[in-house]
Amino acid sequence: MKRITIDDLVGKIAMKAGVSEDLARVGTLCIGVGIDHALAETGVAGEVPIKTTGAFLLPNLTREGLITMVMGGGPFTRLQAEQVVRSAQRYLVEAIKEDPSVEVENLGLFQVPPGTVDIGPDSPLLFQPFSFHAIP
Amino acid sequence: MKARDELGNLEAVIAHVSDLHFCDLFCNTEDRLSSVIGAAPHYYPLLAALDACFCRIPTQLQSRFALETKPRIDMVIATGDLTTTANPIAFEEVNNFLRGSKYVGVDGPKIGLEMGPNALVVPGNHDTWFTRMGWQYWMRRIVDRSEAYEKYFPKCPDWNIRQFGGADFLFIGVNSNKGLRGLLNISRGRIDEAELADIAHRLVTYKDSSTRRVFTIILLHHHPYLPADMDEQELTKLLNAEEVLRALSSMHADMVLFGHRHESFEAMCPPPLSHGSSLLVSCAGSASQMGERKGNSFKIYLFFHQGIRIIKYTFDGCTRFNPVASFQFDYPNGSPFTQI
Numbered sequence: 001m002k003r004i005t006i007d008d009l010v011g012k013i014a015m016k017a018g019v020s021e022d023l024a025r026v027g028t029l030c031i032g033v034g035i036d037h038a039l040a041e042t043g044v045a046g047e048v049p050i051k052t053t054g055a056f057l058l059p060n061l062t063r064e065g066l067i068t069m070v071m072g073g074g075p076f077t078r079l080q081a082e083q084v085v086r087s088a089q090r091y092l093v094e095a096i097k098e099d100p101s102v103e104v105e106n107l108g109l110f111q112v113p114p115g116t117v118d119i120g121p122d123s124p125l126l127f128q129p130f131s132f133h134a135i136p
Numbered sequence: 137m138k139a140r141d142e143l144g145n146l147e148a149v150i151a152h153v154s155d156l157h158f159c160d161l162f163c164n165t166e167d168r169l170s171s172v173i174g175a176a177p178h179y180y181p182l183l184a185a186l187d188a189c190f191c192r193i194p195t196q197l198q199s200r201f202a203l204e205t206k207p208r209i210d211m212v213i214a215t216g217d218l219t220t221t222a223n224p225i226a227f228e229e230v231n232n233f234l235r236g237s238k239y240v241g242v243d244g245p246k247i248g249l250e251m252g253p254n255a256l257v258v259p260g261n262h263d264t265w266f267t268r269m270g271w272q273y274w275m276r277r278i279v280d281r282s283e284a285y286e287k288y289f290p291k292c293p294d295w296n297i298r299q300f301g302g303a304d305f306l307f308i309g310v311n312s313n314k315g316l317r318g319l320l321n322i323s324r325g326r327i328d329e330a331e332l333a334d335i336a337h338r339l340v341t342y343k344d345s346s347t348r349r350v351f352t353i354i355l356l357h358h359h360p361y362l363p364a365d366m367d368e369q370e371l372t373k374l375l376n377a378e379e380v381l382r383a384l385s386s387m388h389a390d391m392v393l394f395g396h397r398h399e400s401f402e403a404m405c406p407p408p409l410s411h412g413s414s415l416l417v418s419c420a421g422s423a424s425q426m427g428e429r430k431g432n433s434f435k436i437y438l439f440f441h442q443g444i445r446i447i448k449y450t451f452d453g454c455t456r457f458n459p460v461a462s463f464q465f466d467y468p469n470g471s472p473f474t475q476i
Contacts, residue, residue, distance in 0.1 A: 029454055030180075030181050032455040033188075033454075033455050034184065036188050037184040037185070037187060037188040040188035040189070041188070041245075043191070043195075045195075061245070065245050069184065069245055073180050106454040132192055132458070133458040134199065134200060135196050135447055136460070136461060136462045
């Protein structure tokens with residue numbers, strides 16, 4: 001299993017999207033919050049199917065939604081926000097192609113479904129979010 | 137709803153958020169804003185995380201306390217500093233966030249708590265200071281910010297009664313921003329003696345006429361009390377804190393909820409401040425102000441038949457508000473659900 005840390009994502013987004021590391025970190029956190037919000041809104045706590053083209057996207061979370069979330073979290077231009085989201089998605093898909101099981105820090109586990117031979121541009125994936133904390 | 141908690145059945149769930157600091161005017165300009173007015177704006181991802189957490193709380197409660205059905209959050213209380221600069225647009229947005237349908241992001245995630253009339257608020261110094269600062273008093277005739285607040289929220293004292301589990305829960309919103317006249321005491325507050333006397337009089341009248349147990353919760357912005365292990369910040373504490381606590385204890389108020397201090401704490405107010413009565417005080421911390429160094433937090437109060445649990449949620453710095461601590465208090469004045 002491959003593990004991607006927040007710092008990995010921040011570094012990759014800063015490089016690919018051409019933004020500072022501080023801004024890339026804000027964008028990364030916004031993507032994480034956006035996904036977690038979508039999970040909570042739909043009551044998803046278990047495995048949910050997505051696709052490689054929609055990496056980070058859930059049934060009730062659009063690309064536009066993620067871009068809005070990123071723009072709301074920091075001083076991004078529209079273009080920068082789009083690039084932040086696209087960079088993160090591409091990084092995840094590349095990682096999935098290398099290893100069928102990828103864990104993203106603070107987010108969850110992306111997996112290629114059993115029986116899948118090739119990862120194409122529109123392959124199905126499974127996303128298992130990390131469980132939330134219990135009340136002490 | 138049935139619960140297998142040692143405190144008996146769960147009767148009510150109340151959320152306490154504070155110091156939301158909605159501010160479109162200076163959004164995303166934390167450093168510049170801080171240097172100009174000493175306060176940062178809200179942070180959009182924190183609002184999304186707060187909304188996500190509220191969606192999960194019923195499931196968490198059902199699981200933790202083995203409830204037969206999922207409880208709902210009965211009330212949300214916001215104890216002031218709803219905005220950073222008392223901007224009319226910020227008032228509209230915070231009202232939408234707390235009460236209206238989910239609104240943030242035209243094409244993006246829809247964010248909001250959707251509490252409608254079950255969101256109670258009181259004003260903080262940031263919601264009024266543009267009209268209260270001495271050097272800007274002359275501006276009141278031009279731009280009266282209290283009108284912007286009162287366009288969405290009721291004037292204080294604001295009395296609200298809800299019935300939970302056979303008891304009357306009386307929420308009294310108090311404006312603690314009275315008496316602010318100078319720049320130096322801008323972040324301090326005061327509650328008028330006349331207002332305290334009026335509350336006491338009305339409370340006695342109400343209790344005398346009620347056949348049910350009346351559990352009284354006072355809402356204000358400025359902190360009237362700090363635990364001994366916290367730094368005393370004389371520049372921010374309520375100016376007449378001791379007088380207020382003694383008065384509230386005398387009228388047998390049960391809880392005081394507040395914010396202002398962006399740090400979560402709770403305590404039984406000790407004598408002699410509690411004046412022989414028992415008074416639970418609780419500060420929520422800031423739920424959504426950007427760059428809060430002490431961490432962003434809010435609280436959930438669980439009213440069980442025989443006691444109260446306070447659950448503290450803090451932001452993990454990445455994606456979620458998580459429950460991190462739980463405190464239990466027996467009802468010193470007797471259960472709110474039993475007439476005494």
